[in-house]
Amino acid sequence: MSGYASGVLAQLAINIVIAYSVFLPAAAGLLNLGAAGFVLIGGYAAGALTAKLGAPLAVAIPAAGLAAGAIAFLVSFPILRTRGVYMVLATFAFAEVVGGILLNIPALGGAAGLSVSAYAGLPLVLGVTAAVVAFVAWLLATRLGLAMRAVHDDENVALLFGCHLRLVQVAAFTLGGALGGVGGALLVHQFNFIDVQTTGIVFSIFVLLYVLMGGTQTAWGPIAGALFFTLVPEGLRRVAELAPALKFLEGSRYIVFGAAVVLVMMWRPEGLVTRTLMDRFYGFFVRRNHA
Amino acid sequence: MLEFENVSKSFGGLKVIDQVSFTVRRGSRTALIGPNGAGKTTLFNLISGVYPLDAGAINLEGEDIAAMAPRLRIARGIARSFQNVRLMPHLSTVENVMLGEHWRASPLALAQGRRAAQAARAALDAAGLSDYPGQVVSNLPYGVQKRIEVVRALAAKPKLLLLDEPAAGLNPAEGEALGVLLERASAGGITLLVVEHNMHFVRRLCDRVVVLNFGRKLFEGTPDEVHRDPAVREAYLGVAA
Numbered sequence: 001m002s003g004y005a006s007g008v009l010a011q012l013a014i015n016i017v018i019a020y021s022v023f024l025p026a027a028a029g030l031l032n033l034g035a036a037g038f039v040l041i042g043g044y045a046a047g048a049l050t051a052k053l054g055a056p057l058a059v060a061i062p063a064a065g066l067a068a069g070a071i072a073f074l075v076s077f078p079i080l081r082t083r084g085v086y087m088v089l090a091t092f093a094f095a096e097v098v099g100g101i102l103l104n105i106p107a108l109g110g111a112a113g114l115s116v117s118a119y120a121g122l123p124l125v126l127g128v129t130a131a132v133v134a135f136v137a138w139l140l141a142t143r144l145g146l147a148m149r150a151v152h153d154d155e156n157v158a159l160l161f162g163c164h165l166r167l168v169q170v171a172a173f174t175l176g177g178a179l180g181g182v183g184g185a186l187l188v189h190q191f192n193f194i195d196v197q198t199t200g201i202v203f204s205i206f207v208l209l210y211v212l213m214g215g216t217q218t219a220w221g222p223i224a225g226a227l228f229f230t231l232v233p234e235g236l237r238r239v240a241e242l243a244p245a246l247k248f249l250e251g252s253r254y255i256v257f258g259a260a261v262v263l264v265m266m267w268r269p270e271g272l273v274t275r276t277l278m279d280r281f282y283g284f285f286v287r288r289n290h291a
Numbered sequence: 292m293l294e295f296e297n298v299s300k301s302f303g304g305l306k307v308i309d310q311v312s313f314t315v316r317r318g319s320r321t322a323l324i325g326p327n328g329a330g331k332t333t334l335f336n337l338i339s340g341v342y343p344l345d346a347g348a349i350n351l352e353g354e355d356i357a358a359m360a361p362r363l364r365i366a367r368g369i370a371r372s373f374q375n376v377r378l379m380p381h382l383s384t385v386e387n388v389m390l391g392e393h394w395r396a397s398p399l400a401l402a403q404g405r406r407a408a409q410a411a412r413a414a415l416d417a418a419g420l421s422d423y424p425g426q427v428v429s430n431l432p433y434g435v436q437k438r439i440e441v442v443r444a445l446a447a448k449p450k451l452l453l454l455d456e457p458a459a460g461l462n463p464a465e466g467e468a469l470g471v472l473l474e475r476a477s478a479g480g481i482t483l484l485v486v487e488h489n490m491h492f493v494r495r496l497c498d499r500v501v502v503l504n505f506g507r508k509l510f511e512g513t514p515d516e517v518h519r520d521p522a523v524r525e526a527y528l529g530v531a532a
Contacts, residue, residue, distance in 0.1 A: 144398045146382075150390055153379035160339050161447070162365045162394025217381045275381050275427040282425070 006122045012230040013129040014186045019210040019222035020136050021180030026216040027140070028172035029152035030080075033088045035180055035207035036199045037095030042068040042181025043188040043199070044108055050118040050189070052107075057118055057189060061128065064185035065178040072177020076170045095204055099196040113195025120189035128186060132179060137219045139175070148172050152216070213264055215271020224272045228264070233257050292317040292482050293338070293451055298347035300333055307333045309506040310347070315451070315499075320473075320483040322493040322514070325503035326526065331486040332374055334503070335453050338484075339371050340364050351451070365394045368450030372440040372457055374486075380429035384420070384439055385411045387428055391446025411446065418442045418472050434465040441469065445476055452476065454485045458492045470496055494518075502526070 001009075018035055025032045042064035049055040049063055075094055082090045108114050139145050147168045150158040159165050188194040206229060214225025236256055240249035249256060264272065293315040300308040308330045315321050323331050337344050340361030348355045351367055359367070370391070378387050388411035396407065412424055418438060428436055437460060444452055457473070458466045466489070473496055477483055487493050493500065493514060500517040502510040504526045510517060517523050 141401055142398070143393065143396045143400045146386060146389065147393065147398070149382060149386075150379050150393075153381050154377055156341070157373070157377045157379070158390070159362050160341075160365065160371065161390050161443075162362055164362060167398075275383070276430060279425070279427055279430070 001122075008230065008234055010122050010125045010190050012226060013125045014183055014190060015207075015210065015226040015230050016223055017129050017132045017186060018180060018183035018207050019214070019226045020132055021176045021178075021183060022207050022211045023214075023216065023219075023222040024136065024139070024148075024176035024179065025169075025172045026211050027145075027152055028148035028169055029155065030169060030173060031084070031088045031208070032091045032173070032176060033201075033204050033208055034091030034093075034095035034098075036201065036204040037091075037098040038068040038072060038177045038180025039184035039187065039203070040095070040098050040102055040194070040196065040199050041071055042184030043194040044102055044114060044184075045181065046185030047114045047116045047188040047194060048108060051114070051116040057120060057124065057185075060118070060189075061120075061182060061185040065182040068181025068184070069174050069178030072180075073170065073174040076173040076177075080166070080169050080173065092201065092204065095201070099200060103196050109195070111196070113193055113197075114188065115193050116188055117192065118189055119192060120186055125186050125190055128182065132182065133219070133223070136179075140219050144168065144171060149217075209261065213261065213271060215268075215273040217270065217275045218273050218278055220273045220278070221271050228272065232260060292319075292352060293484070294348075294350040295334075296348040296350065298334075298337065298349060299345045300330075300337060300342075301345055307506050308337070308344075311503070311506070311508050312347075313501050313508055313511055315482060315484055317482055318477070318480060319499050320477050320497045321485070321499040321501060322497040323484060323486045323501050323503065324488070324490075324493065324517075325509070328505075329503040330506040331503055332455055335371060335455055335484075335486065338364075338453060339369060365447055365449070369453065370444040370447035370449035370451075371453035372437075372444050372455055374455040374459070376433065376436045376440060378428045378436055378440055378443070381427060383425050384415060384423045384428055384431070385425065387439060388414055388443050388446050391443040392448065394447065414442050414446055415439070417475075419468050434461045437461060438465065438469055438472070441472060445472075445481075449481060451482045451484065454483065454487075456486055456488065458487055458489045466492060490518075 018039055021038055022032045022035050045067040046060040046064035049060040050057065079087060079090045102108060103111055147158065147163045150163055151165060151168050155165055210225035210229050211222050213228060215221030233253055236249050236253035239246050240253065295312050298308055298311045323334065325331055336342055338349060340359065344357050349357050356364060356367065379390065385408055389407050415421055415424060420435060420438060420442065423431055428439060441457055457469055461469060470492065473483060485497060497514060500512060500514050501508060502517060502523050509526060510520050510523050
């Protein structure tokens with residue numbers, strides 16, 4: 001595999017992990033625009049562990065998940081007091097606070113960012129990603145997952161059927177934060193670098209869009225969204241390189257990409273992958289098998 | 292089984308429920324009827340804990356549940372359906388029914404665990420709804436969704452089942468199937484409290500009728516007595532021409 005292809009693949013895998021960090025709260029009806037905050041916590045925690053303390057990746061990656069999960073647990077209580085657009089603002093503010101704190105810790109590089117020498121290669125990145133996908137698929141199949149999806153659809157009725165609303169929301173937010181930390185740990189060790197500037201609000205917006213575009217109803221949604229967001233801009237760049245007539249795409253590919261996002265949202269407002277789509281998909285094969 | 296003692300509830304200056312007292316006997320099939328705005332659904336919301344009452348007490352098997360957290364009431368045996376379908380639109384039929392017995396499951400039990408899904412499927416089969424097990428409910432016909440709601444509430448294995456206009460919007464065949472389902476539930480020992488405008492349905496199913504009007508109890512008796520009572524006829528059924 002060429003270096004370019006494996007680079008894109010690693011980026012895609014990391015994007016999927018981080019997309020799941022926003023997907024878990026979203027599946028329970030919580031909008032999280034603070035993905036960057038948890039990625040920064042995980043990235044800096046893991047980076048500090050390997051670069052400053054010489055810890056192996058096998059320790060640093062889970063530790064990053066635990067650290068980000070612990071912080072997510074703590075901030076979930078004030079954040080869950082807010083609703084809708086105010087929750088979006090609260091999570092955004094949380095990520096800004098994390099970035100601000102990290103910028104002011106000289107030991108972690110400050111504004112210059114944190115460089116690490118330990119390297120997470122493609123097999124490790126893909127392995128962790130596969131484990132994360134399997135974990136989310138398992139979680140959605142559990143009673144907790146059922147409660148999350150029920151709370152997403154109608155929290156008042158879920159409450160009357162005995163769902164512990166607060167517990168479900170805190171769990172979804174905390175587990176999401178932990179996955180963000182794992183994603184950050186992969187990110188810093190894949191690129192050997194992390195900084196606050198490139199992991200800011202635009203980053204959080206993109207991650208939230210992966211999830212909303214992909215769909216919050218099934219575990220496939222974030223994969224579809226991350227694929228779309230990672231491959232469409234890369235594809236447009238390749239097209240611009242290969243076809244001189246389409247050279248203009250090099251500079252304007254984000255205009256085309258933005259238009260594609262708008263079109264997808266108009267065409268599939270509940271995301272690319274919905275339960276209804278999966279129904280049709282399964283139904284197609286079941287009918288085929290009967291025939 | 293369920294006793295209302297001088298229950299009152301106001302929204303702003305409007306007294307929606309005004310000093311209502313009556314008793315739902317164990318194993319009875321009680322209908323709660325009255326004109327629109329009489330407070331029937333409000334009374335249901337007070338029982339299930341959607342909002343607190345202002346005064347009075349609601350006793351379930353001798354225990355005042357007025358202050359109990361809504362989440363815990365299902366474990367005390369109260370389950371309900373809703374006037375407008377409130378199934379989880381993005382869950383499948385089976386998952387919606389599994390939500391009914393959710394309060395008894397441990398949080399990390401696999402929801403798709405064979406036994407839970409099989410039980411839900413069997414409950415749907417018994418209700419004549421075996422055609423749509425894996426489908427997302429938002430795509431199903433209204434009459435089917437309405438009956439799935441009843442199956443979901445029954446899956447909670449309640450002692451007291453609150454049904455808010457279960458027959459509204461059903462065609463005659465669906466109404467008949469619902470009646471059979473509820474009679475079977477009643478025979479199984481579940482107490483029914485039903486808000487319903489369809490008097491034919493009420494007379495067929497219920498053995499007791501409580502009439503509310505403007506938040507007050509107007510009458511209580513058997514379906515035949517209610518039918519004969521002049522005050523009820525005037526308030527609700529219409530004066531005979």
